[in-house]
Amino acid sequence: MPGSVISLADRYACEGADGLYLYNFTGDEKSREEFLATVRQIEKKIDIPFYVGIYVARFEDAKKALYTGASMVVMRKALLPVDKELQEITDRFSKDKLALEVDMRADFMTAEQLDEYYELGIGTAVLKHIDTTPSFSDTIAQTKMRVMVRDGLIRNDLAEILSYDTVSAVLTNYFEDKDIYKAKKALKKKNVDVEVFESLIDFSDFKLLDNGLIPVVVQDYRTNEVLMVAYMNEDSYKMTIDTGKMTYYSRSRKKLWLKGETSGHFQYVKSLMIDCDNDTILAKVRQIGAACHTGNRSCFFKELAKKDYVSTNPLTVLMDDYDIIMSRKNNPKEGSYTNYLFDKGIDKILKKCGEEAVEIIIAAKNPDAEELKYEIADFLYHMMVLMAECGLDWNDITKELVNRR
Known part of the structure; x- marks a missing residue:
């Protein structure tokens, strides 16, 4: 169902995925249009890059896929359009917009064979059903194409695949019900270059209040609307960095407080900054639902005084x-x-x-x-x-x- 796919894509985007691969290679035009309509809805929800794999018979198919906002359109090698149509696609779109999905089990390709498609104008190879053998290693090391691996991670190990210098991403559904940030932290410890939150200033350098806490001003990352003010201690700050979800210290309950743990109104970290005196944190977040316990979007909804003015933002x-x-x-x-x-x-x-x-x-x-x-x-x-x-x-x-x- 489109709704569940949209929700899943949004959850991936919130919980640490660096990009999404959305695909439907059916040749049925109605199904293809329904899929692209769903992709357009996903594009409105997420803020990470996504790639669209779709059956491409003509230039218009590739154009429609890219016009959803996709970073790349992925074409299956077994379903490539005729030479004339493929030429029109590669003439119109740059190499970084076009990818070729190859089933390495059904049709193993050497670096030379992949490079033929690179010369045609396709810049990325999405390789599936791989075996981490010397021949695979040689192929991806020598090809001019950017390499992504599509894998279910049942037989292959994520860290091993990403250890190849030329593999830029792994596309997998393995983490649908798993902690992506935890996996990325584990990869980081193995010296795999992945994007994780890391504090550039040690907590010991923060100027804390007498109770050992630091205030946190929380803003919506898109609108800069101030949502709430809360407090962190060292443990809640560390947990926020480790999980990508805003975690505070509750002064009334004397315990850590994961925002949204009971309500589902999580705050996913987009950025953390600190002021010039190191005594206040500014957090920009993706707010799910309401920030305030009253059900209001922001805790700041009670007007105290006001002077009319014209906003020119x-x-x-x-x-x-x-x-x-x-x-x-x-x-x-x-x-x-x-x-x-x-x-x-x-x-x-x-x-x-x-x-x-x-x-x-x-x-x-x-x-x-x-x-x-x-x-x-x-x-x-x-x-x-x-x-x-x-x-x-x-x-x-x-x-x-x-x-x-």
């Missing part, structure tokens, strides 16, 4: 304006120009976007930037109406921009 302004547009779409208001556009439909919205784009070009020829400023704002409004009509939001756009860096 670009993303805040654009997201607030988009939310108003979506509100009009979902709750029509009589006399609203936004609702007029929605009522007229996509052709009217596209016409207005085109007109406003032309207005920008005309205004840009004027030495006075005031008119240009107005026209750009007008275009952005109509573009957001188009986004709302087509089911996109600013998170979709910003993630796509990040993918293009």
